[in-house]
Amino acid sequence: MHPQTLRQYDRMGLVQPSRAPGRARRYSQRDVEKLQEIQNLSHDGVSLEGIKRIMQLENQVEALRARNKELQAELEAVRLRLQENSRIFAAGLSGDVVNLPRGKRPAARTRSQAVVLYRP
Template sequence: MTEHSEERALFVISVAAELAEMHPQSLRQYDRLGLVKPSRAPGRSRRYSQRDIDKLREIQKLSRDGISLEGIRRIMQLENQVLALQHRVAELTIERDAALEKVQYDQSVWAASTSGEVVRLPRGSRPPGPAPRPKSRALMLYRPRRGPGQAED
């Protein structure tokens, strides 16, 4: 299975620091705080992906705006929760649509054919047989009967 290029760990800490315009010690601190979690090479050296670089830039922007590292950690945690919930909503929407499709399929129309045989029909269709009689074009008015004590209009 190939990883997305955005998630592949390509950069050593010095290159990642340069790309994010930070000091390497800041990257180590953010790793310790759990703000960025780079992968580790066999020798335990950090390897940063493009996604990690983007996160570092976002951390730097929020820090410049005066948000503390704990505030940044909480913001990132909430953003991750929102993404997870959006993903779950998408999954549930797909499940709902599939269930509705199944329900619509299961709501079959059953009819008796001209030979008396019970047949399943798609919704909106008629059983095979003689053509229906043309409907009258006469206008019919419905007037409900009035019960005792009801006045006329």
């Protein structure tokens, strides 16, 4: 690419290369990939303002994907916490409601403790 083209892209904010002492531009591999993408879009007839908008939208999509991933991880953590802290209730031997830890069953009733409903 022509140096004037690179300066124009820098002024527009399409690529932000780092600077070496003496103000020389240093392009990273990511910058080179962006420049190739800009060149391809330009050859396809997209204006520089259009390219700038496309790149802004691509950055926004990437940020939203990262945020979505964070929220999914947070949701999963909350689900696990709720599952661990959820309480289970059962009827006690005397008919009262008792709280049981997850994975535990109420004590089995013996025949003498069984409640029998009988109507004559």
